[in-house]
Amino acid sequence: MFSFTVRRLGALIPVLLGMAFIVFMMVRAIPGNPAQLILGQQASKEAVAALTKELGLDQPWYIQFFDYLGGLLSGDLGVSLKTNTPIAEEVWPYLAATIELAVIAMIIAVVIGVNAGIISAWFQNSWFDYIAMIIALIGVSMPIFWLGLMEQYIVAIKWDLLPTTGRDNIRDPVEAITNLYLLDTLLQGRFDQFFEVVRHLILPSIALATIPMAIIARMTRSSMLEVMRSDFIRTARAKGMRMFWVVYKHSFKNALIPVVTVIGLQTGLLLGGAILTETIFGWPGIGTYIYDAINYRDYPVVQSGILVIAFIFVIINLCVDLLYAAIDPRIKYK
Amino acid sequence: MTQPLVQVENLKMHFPIKGGILGKTIGSVKAVDGISFSIKKGETLGLVGESGCGKSTTGRMILRLLEPSEGSIYFEGKDLTKLSTNEMRKTRSEIQMVFQDPFASLNPRHTIGKILEEPLIVHGVKSKQERKQRVQKLLEVVGLSSYHASRYPHQFSGGQRQRIGIARALAINPKLIIADEPVSALDVSIQSQVLNLLQDLQKEYGLTYLFIAHDLGVVRHISDRVGVMYLGQLVEISESEDLYQNPLHPYTQALLSAVPIPDVTYKQERVILQGEVPSPVNPPKGCPFHTRCPKAMEQCSHKRPELKEQKQGHHVACHLYD
Amino acid sequence: MAELINNKTPLTRPPVEDSAISPWKEGWRSFKKNKVAVIGLFIVVFFILMALFADLLAPYSYETQKLADKHLAPSAEHWFGTDEYGRDILSRIIFGARLSLWVGFISVAGSVIVGLVLGLLAGYYGKWVDMIISRIFDILLAFPSILLAIAIVAALGPSLRNALIAIAIINVPTFGRLVRSRVLSVKEEEYISAAKAIGMKDGRIIFQHVLPNCLAPIIVQGTLAIASAIIECAALGFLGLGAQPPTPEWGQMLAESRAYILQAPWTVLFPGLAIMLTVLGFNLMGDGLRDALDPRMKN
Amino acid sequence: MESPIIEVNSLQTSFQTDDGEVPVVNSISFHINRGEVLGIVGESGCGKSVTSLSIMGLVPANTSKVQGQIRFKGENLATASEARMRKIRGNEIAMIFQEPMTSLNPLFTIGEQLTESLRIHRKWNKKQARARAIEMMKLVGLGRAESLMDEYPHQLSGGMRQRVMIAMAMICEPELLIADEPTTALDVTIQAQILELMKKLNQETKTAIMMITHDLGVVAEMCQRMVVMYAGKIVEEGDVSAIFQNPKHPYTVGLIQSVPDMREKKERLYSIPGQVPKPGSQKLGCPFAPRCSHVMDRCLSEAPPLQLFNNGQKVRCWLYEDGKGADIYDAAISSS
Amino acid sequence: GCGSSKESSSGKGKEESGGTLIYGRGADSTALDPAITTEGESFIVTEQIFETLVKYKEDSTEIEAGLAETWDVSEDGLTYTFHLRDGIKFHDDTDFNAEAVVKNFQRWAQSKDEAKFAYYASMFGGFEGDEGHVIKEVKAQDDDHIVVFTLNRPQAPFLKNLAMGMFAIASPEALEKHGDDFTKNPVGTGPFAFKSWKPGDMIEVVKNDDYWQDGLPKLDGVKFKVIKDNSARLNALIKGEIDLMDGLNPSDLGQVEGDSKLQLFERPSMNVGYLGFNVEKAPFDKKEVRQAISHLINKEELIKSFYEGTAEPAKNPLPPSVSGYNDDIVDYEYNVDKAKELLKAAGLENGFEMDLWAMPVARPYMPDGQKVAVAIQAALKEVNITANIVTFDWGTYIEKVQAGEAPVYMLGWNGDNGDADNFIYTLLDKDNIGSNNYSRYSNDELHEILIKAQSNPNEDERIVLYKQAQEIIHEDAPWVPLAHSKPQLAGIKEVKGFIPHPTGTQSFINVSLGE
Ligand SMILES: Nc1ncnc2c1ncn2[C@@H]1O[C@H](COP(=O)(O)OP(=O)(O)OP(=O)(O)O)[C@@H](O)[C@H]1O
Numbered sequence A: 001m002f003s004f005t006v007r008r009l010g011a012l013i014p015v016l017l018g019m020a021f022i023v024f025m026m027v028r029a030i031p032g033n034p035a036q037l038i039l040g041q042q043a044s045k046e047a048v049a050a051l052t053k054e055l056g057l058d059q060p061w062y063i064q065f066f067d068y069l070g071g072l073l074s075g076d077l078g079v080s081l082k083t084n085t086p087i088a089e090e091v092w093p094y095l096a097a098t099i100e101l102a103v104i105a106m107i108i109a110v111v112i113g114v115n116a117g118i119i120s121a122w123f124q125n126s127w128f129d130y131i132a133m134i135i136a137l138i139g140v141s142m143p144i145f146w147l148g149l150m151e152q153y154i155v156a157i158k159w160d161l162l163p164t165t166g167r168d169n170i171r172d173p174v175e176a177i178t179n180l181y182l183l184d185t186l187l188q189g190r191f192d193q194f195f196e197v198v199r200h201l202i203l204p205s206i207a208l209a210t211i212p213m214a215i216i217a218r219m220t221r222s223s224m225l226e227v228m229r230s231d232f233i234r235t236a237r238a239k240g241m242r243m244f245w246v247v248y249k250h251s252f253k254n255a256l257i258p259v260v261t262v263i264g265l266q267t268g269l270l271l272g273g274a275i276l277t278e279t280i281f282g283w284p285g286i287g288t289y290i291y292d293a294i295n296y297r298d299y300p301v302v303q304s305g306i307l308v309i310a311f312i313f314v315i316i317n318l319c320v321d322l323l324y325a326a327i328d329p330r331i332k333y334k
Numbered sequence B: 001m002t003q004p005l006v007q008v009e010n011l012k013m014h015f016p017i018k019g020g021i022l023g024k025t026i027g028s029v030k031a032v033d034g035i036s037f038s039i040k041k042g043e044t045l046g047l048v049g050e051s052g053c054g055k056s057t058t059g060r061m062i063l064r065l066l067e068p069s070e071g072s073i074y075f076e077g078k079d080l081t082k083l084s085t086n087e088m089r090k091t092r093s094e095i096q097m098v099f100q101d102p103f104a105s106l107n108p109r110h111t112i113g114k115i116l117e118e119p120l121i122v123h124g125v126k127s128k129q130e131r132k133q134r135v136q137k138l139l140e141v142v143g144l145s146s147y148h149a150s151r152y153p154h155q156f157s158g159g160q161r162q163r164i165g166i167a168r169a170l171a172i173n174p175k176l177i178i179a180d181e182p183v184s185a186l187d188v189s190i191q192s193q194v195l196n197l198l199q200d201l202q203k204e205y206g207l208t209y210l211f212i213a214h215d216l217g218v219v220r221h222i223s224d225r226v227g228v229m230y231l232g233q234l235v236e237i238s239e240s241e242d243l244y245q246n247p248l249h250p251y252t253q254a255l256l257s258a259v260p261i262p263d264v265t266y267k268q269e270r271v272i273l274q275g276e277v278p279s280p281v282n283p284p285k286g287c288p289f290h291t292r293c294p295k296a297m298e299q300c301s302h303k304r305p306e307l308k309e310q311k312q313g314h315h316v317a318c319h320l321y322d
Numbered sequence C: 001m002a003e004l005i006n007n008k009t010p011l012t013r014p015p016v017e018d019s020a021i022s023p024w025k026e027g028w029r030s031f032k033k034n035k036v037a038v039i040g041l042f043i044v045v046f047f048i049l050m051a052l053f054a055d056l057l058a059p060y061s062y063e064t065q066k067l068a069d070k071h072l073a074p075s076a077e078h079w080f081g082t083d084e085y086g087r088d089i090l091s092r093i094i095f096g097a098r099l100s101l102w103v104g105f106i107s108v109a110g111s112v113i114v115g116l117v118l119g120l121l122a123g124y125y126g127k128w129v130d131m132i133i134s135r136i137f138d139i140l141l142a143f144p145s146i147l148l149a150i151a152i153v154a155a156l157g158p159s160l161r162n163a164l165i166a167i168a169i170i171n172v173p174t175f176g177r178l179v180r181s182r183v184l185s186v187k188e189e190e191y192i193s194a195a196k197a198i199g200m201k202d203g204r205i206i207f208q209h210v211l212p213n214c215l216a217p218i219i220v221q222g223t224l225a226i227a228s229a230i231i232e233c234a235a236l237g238f239l240g241l242g243a244q245p246p247t248p249e250w251g252q253m254l255a256e257s258r259a260y261i262l263q264a265p266w267t268v269l270f271p272g273l274a275i276m277l278t279v280l281g282f283n284l285m286g287d288g289l290r291d292a293l294d295p296r297m298k299n
Numbered sequence D: 001m002e003s004p005i006i007e008v009n010s011l012q013t014s015f016q017t018d019d020g021e022v023p024v025v026n027s028i029s030f031h032i033n034r035g036e037v038l039g040i041v042g043e044s045g046c047g048k049s050v051t052s053l054s055i056m057g058l059v060p061a062n063t064s065k066v067q068g069q070i071r072f073k074g075e076n077l078a079t080a081s082e083a084r085m086r087k088i089r090g091n092e093i094a095m096i097f098q099e100p101m102t103s104l105n106p107l108f109t110i111g112e113q114l115t116e117s118l119r120i121h122r123k124w125n126k127k128q129a130r131a132r133a134i135e136m137m138k139l140v141g142l143g144r145a146e147s148l149m150d151e152y153p154h155q156l157s158g159g160m161r162q163r164v165m166i167a168m169a170m171i172c173e174p175e176l177l178i179a180d181e182p183t184t185a186l187d188v189t190i191q192a193q194i195l196e197l198m199k200k201l202n203q204e205t206k207t208a209i210m211m212i213t214h215d216l217g218v219v220a221e222m223c224q225r226m227v228v229m230y231a232g233k234i235v236e237e238g239d240v241s242a243i244f245q246n247p248k249h250p251y252t253v254g255l256i257q258s259v260p261d262m263r264e265k266k267e268r269l270y271s272i273p274g275q276v277p278k279p280g281s282q283k284l285g286c287p288f289a290p291r292c293s294h295v296m297d298r299c300l301s302e303a304p305p306l307q308l309f310n311n312g313q314k315v316r317c318w319l320y321e322d323g324k325g326a327d328i329y330d331a332a333i334s335s336s
Numbered sequence E: 001g002c003g004s005s006k007e008s009s010s011g012k013g014k015e016e017s018g019g020t021l022i023y024g025r026g027a028d029s030t031a032l033d034p035a036i037t038t039e040g041e042s043f044i045v046t047e048q049i050f051e052t053l054v055k056y057k058e059d060s061t062e063i064e065a066g067l068a069e070t071w072d073v074s075e076d077g078l079t080y081t082f083h084l085r086d087g088i089k090f091h092d093d094t095d096f097n098a099e100a101v102v103k104n105f106q107r108w109a110q111s112k113d114e115a116k117f118a119y120y121a122s123m124f125g126g127f128e129g130d131e132g133h134v135i136k137e138v139k140a141q142d143d144d145h146i147v148v149f150t151l152n153r154p155q156a157p158f159l160k161n162l163a164m165g166m167f168a169i170a171s172p173e174a175l176e177k178h179g180d181d182f183t184k185n186p187v188g189t190g191p192f193a194f195k196s197w198k199p200g201d202m203i204e205v206v207k208n209d210d211y212w213q214d215g216l217p218k219l220d221g222v223k224f225k226v227i228k229d230n231s232a233r234l235n236a237l238i239k240g241e242i243d244l245m246d247g248l249n250p251s252d253l254g255q256v257e258g259d260s261k262l263q264l265f266e267r268p269s270m271n272v273g274y275l276g277f278n279v280e281k282a283p284f285d286k287k288e289v290r291q292a293i294s295h296l297i298n299k300e301e302l303i304k305s306f307y308e309g310t311a312e313p314a315k316n317p318l319p320p321s322v323s324g325y326n327d328d329i330v331d332y333e334y335n336v337d338k339a340k341e342l343l344k345a346a347g348l349e350n351g352f353e354m355d356l357w358a359m360p361v362a363r364p365y366m367p368d369g370q371k372v373a374v375a376i377q378a379a380l381k382e383v384n385i386t387a388n389i390v391t392f393d394w395g396t397y398i399e400k401v402q403a404g405e406a407p408v409y410m411l412g413w414n415g416d417n418g419d420a421d422n423f424i425y426t427l428l429d430k431d432n433i434g435s436n437n438y439s440r441y442s443n444d445e446l447h448e449i450l451i452k453a454q455s456n457p458n459e460d461e462r463i464v465l466y467k468q469a470q471e472i473i474h475e476d477a478p479w480v481p482l483a484h485s486k487p488q489l490a491g492i493k494e495v496k497g498f499i500p501h502p503t504g505t506q507s508f509i510n511v512s513l514g515e
């Protein structure tokens, strides 16, 4: 197990290097001079040239790349061109916002998706099965931004039930400690604020959860159906075990591997894919942070931001792999 | 004695096991660990043994679907292990294989006609007309009708599929057919159909078979000579009549006695072996069978017995006969 | 009773069904039984026909502006209302089908081809070929896909073609991995051994045996990917990185009308519904195909 | 004769398929006495497993229909509630399956799976159950029982797993054990071990066994009475010795004849032509008629009834109408 | 003379709380040091924290006293003497005085850092030692109460320049203390002091209790909240989550008007949105083609549809509010036939194909470039001109347009200081080709006029010159000026005293939240 972990971590290095390289080249392929953007429309040519030089953008790309890589190795993600702040310092609040949203969305998606999948498989071809699967299909067919808009229009505006944007009540903003507001408000004992934060989370997390929820439900169902056809389930039933336990103990654990895989993949996707939800719900997350940076040609932010997401994604999937071994004793990592 | 069609000498297959942080080879599965035998032209050699003892691996090595780790295979005098991939590909028209699982060995997306035509294309039968005729003929030979050519494998029953597998093996007029458990996936009543077919074809075309099976009854029925394998080694080989009447190796004896006989009147002395077959990763030192052998002696645990001729044509590897 | 053991009796009788049914045809037969999938197919065909005959179907031109008729609510004249230029939304949706479907097909075709080639190579040859290709997949997969697409579009300039390229690129690893894993399992199939035993060459084995047996899951994945490509394209359109105006594209229509959601909700509602229905159609169809083409689903 | 432990009366199990409702088990009746071993033989797909699953109430509820009576100690299981069935399953009737490799849940330890029945039916605590499980494992000849308890199925060989399955089935001391091809997947030497074990258990605990197999050798060795099935119907039933010595149904004859005998070499095997029909493909007449070398016009149109012979043997064939008819087995032997 | 010193503000006593105003906007600030930033969202905040020597009037770009109470200008326009107010303190409790002013100017002038102090360089002709540098010397006099600016050459809009937000006076001590981090810890003399900044989310400023103007500011503080999406921001306003917002979609105007709890604010126009031609690229090198297109664009219609009427049609490159505007010019009227004639004259009666570059982002002068482009596209279709709409993201767009890659493009300009020079010279003089003269329009006659106007301190004479300039430009039509928009802001009814300033930023000093 240990050596497996080491090996997997080792295998990460080329992936991360490759990723750093591709992001680096891609960002540079984006036309537009960051210096120009920083200085704005009114700036003079000389000013732009001077800034270009100051930013080191006149160097050959490989020197820039190795500088960047060197920085990365020493934990330096670079400095934002726009705010002139080290990215390592600056990125956390954005990341935290996205993590909070993504985690809540994932919890919703997993709890509902997995159970809907299990029940659908258990009562295959029942009305619950049909309805759940049709909803799941509609769920994956819905453009997430459209769902978000509709939610906003109906729930927040027409019915006036929930706030439309932001993470907290602007008039009574949360004092950031960890930047995970749910945690921060609890740490401060501000239950009123906690409630407020929850209210703000509902719509965006539902919008974000819809697709993974649908995917997880479908995956759980098909995986469960397959497992429930297997011989050992028959064995368990032949022992006189209650169906509930057969389903939730014997079947579910076996169905878990593909489900965990999608959960891992989806969590990763959520982190990077929250951008549309973030845009619609005014969520100051990492997606918008990077998107703005792309528009602003803030190379270091784009590079490091994407790398951070990719890194988290890779780590999540490493955890998923390790989880396999915990779930399934047959997966022996020698 | 004429020159044997196939002569296998000290054949070994060790599958590497990878592991460790850098994925180095940390051990090996000794699937086949030094076996030698020969098959004469026109005869059937049966190969029996328990699951995992290396029967299929042996068969596959002869066709070089697996590259042997060691040893040589002489086919009509030339060493197959020394041929280049290209030369080997050509030689394959002489040696063919019938597989255990008749469904798995047929490409589900090809029609039977196409499946049977393919070997002809590969081995250079250019004329389409000729190929069509050959396919028809092949179908007839194995007892199918020509209209079957346009069908797909899933539309056939197990026995019919196995016939198709046999027809494919016959397509390019091979001299040797390696039949790897060709009937073990079939029902009893179908099994006998296929066995009869194999026998008929052998008579008609003078084929040579290496017949791999674990059903001792089937092997006896079809084989002229029988080899018994245990844990990658050949422990006994002899004329089949002789082997069944008078098994020498304790393993063979146990094996034969373990087979339930469909006859209520027949009562036999059972040798029930204790324990399980050891893992081929860590085969026991000395005689591979000594861990379960009821007659094991002291020297069995450190000295590996050689395959020696005990009687005319009856070879056994056991210290009892030293 | 000598005839009892007469083995010369014909060994087989003709099986019950007499026609030759290919696995594909059989797939189609079982697909037809799946009502939901047939509904999906209907939806897809409906939209395809709509795209093909847009010129005949659309009541108005998709580009003629009539600023005076801006934001008319749905009525008998304009079933889906009009947009901020006074253009008929129904007509724009009908024409929009062209682009959305085109995007779906082309980008998926692109990623299927690339994914297929890479996956086949990686799966069949293994070793370092596999190493390299799989790492590339890993890298691509680890990228946040929307951001990757945005960056690609930013690098190449926002146009439909570039959006297509971006969507195709982000889908490559999905197909590549699928093909690779299929190849890995197909490679171990007995019929591949059988083909080798005949003396067949690698190239022929790959194209005659491996490839066809990888196709079914790819077709399934392909339909599902068309669905997601349409959504991705709409998302890019929504972020303003899509088609050339005035050519209608549903995502862009949504994005453009977004500001009017309160005054003219229909401008947002209908393009969204159109996307959803098309995608739903492809998803339903893909699901049905999966069941029809997956032998495990049959007993 | 004492009352049978189980009595199956015109059991009919059908499945909903694409071609409509197809009876897979077609009105079969048999019984098993206490302490008796009944063998059920027949070709693949003839409905052996479905019969046993019907008894257990484990046929998939939504696609199948079970009709007829299954009287277990007088109680009709065919109409029993699911809750009642749960009490019986694993407790009074236990079952061993064909595939030792896949019949154990790969993700739970042997111990967990072994003790489950005790915890369900006897509500024993962990410790008690564990002690009993270890005892059971020793009984089935698994040496290092304690350490095996914490191992996972994949760490065991096929023979060991099948023994675990047997231990698991026997742990609540059932009165009836259904063994569905318990040795088919095993090697001969291991099969011999398992059969020996089952024989021993049957003798010691007097558990009745329903032994499903397609291996006539196993029947000959293990069973007192046997049932031969073909295409969902019982075609012959009787004492093992009677049937082996004097099989009456042409199918049984063919079956016995087509097994190559290890003791002697025949020039040519007998083989039944044709193939097993798909369930539901035959509507009229005797299902074996298309392959039967004794086929008569009547066989194609009328389904034969089960005929009873003096020795208790029953045969479903028009050849033996009114208990008379040719002894086709001797003829077959003499001409081979 | 020096003004009498104010009473210490500590004597004000406890007034009732003025409340905190929440101002919603579309993007976060990038830096809170006004000298180094160039971007509007930053100035919205720095305007509250910092002050300039002279400042614009509340609703126009006329000059009034700021940190300097009075000033004198020498006859030759080369010496400016500012008398500073007494007793003003920076938020860090250090004194504001002439020395502080000098230090600020030295910081800019001596840095030579084009990248950092771009605005200084562009408004004052470079840095110390540069040839065109306007300011020769800045000196403190008279016990730090007087600052004297000596210029190298007269600069007509000098005072207007000084009033620009980027030349606000920062605390020298804080500058020293924070160094590069000053931008995150701004210290000025303004009515509000910086409190906190959550990047991407919110900036908070609080009342400066020691502010030199008694009773001001009225509010306890202002929070600048980022809500990127215009509609979302309006939603937040409707739901009472914010009090005031900018960047109202013109289309949402009706929504606000119909809401009894809300009110609209209109920012006086000091901008121009236009359609520019690259006069070096065929066929736009032909005046007839440019004029033809000018006839094709129905500005009224565009404004009605995409500005929801919150703009006036433009006929000149500068807005009417700027002095020097020539109202006598008769615009090219919407007339398809005339356009056809002109095209025929240019030999292009069969139409042609062209790329139309559309602005990818919303700016006050062009709330939705894409939509305007689509409308123009449709208009050009009438004379068989096929326009392909081309767009890039903002950074690329600017760069490429600047490089002259765009044949026809959309852009606009927001005046910095309300001077005509800041429009006409900056945007259309040949000096600025490669910079802000994206049309690459070069006219020597125009150039001469503009240079004359630039260094003439006499306002009336300048007006005449600029009017002349506009005639030339009208004739040559390097642009189709589209609109002078009046950006709309919305707030809750309780917001009082809020007057949007034409420059785009305004002080909240007089704003209060009444009942
Ligand atoms: N490709 C492989 N890599 C590693 N080990 C292998 C491979 N193929 C076979 N083995 C191992 O080699 C041994 C012999 O396998 P083989 O298939 O020859 O047995 P067999 O006698 O044919 O058994 P069976 O009766 O089950 O078909 C087994 O232990 C098997 O696990």
Ligand SMILES: Nc1ncnc2c1ncn2[C@@H]1O[C@H](COP(=O)(O)OP(=O)(O)OP(=O)(O)O)[C@@H](O)[C@H]1O
Pocket: C299, D015, D016, D017, D024, D042, D043, D044, D045, D046, D047, D048, D049, D050, D051, D060, D063, D214, D279
């Ligand atoms: N769930 C099901 N749905 C439909 N048909 C089924 C189902 N289960 C079994 N069958 C059919 O019932 C018939 C009898 O199956 P069964 O498993 O009882 O055969 P068997 O005699 O046990 O064969 P084997 O020796 O192969 O185990 C088969 O044709 C099978 O296809």
Ligand SMILES: [Mg+2]
Pocket: B055, B056, B057, B180, B181
């Ligand atoms: Mg084998």
Ligand SMILES: [Mg+2]
Pocket: D048, D049, D050, D098, D180, D181
């Ligand atoms: Mg069965």
Ligand code: NI
Pocket: E001, E002, E003, E083, E084, E145, E146
């Ligand atoms: Ni003074």
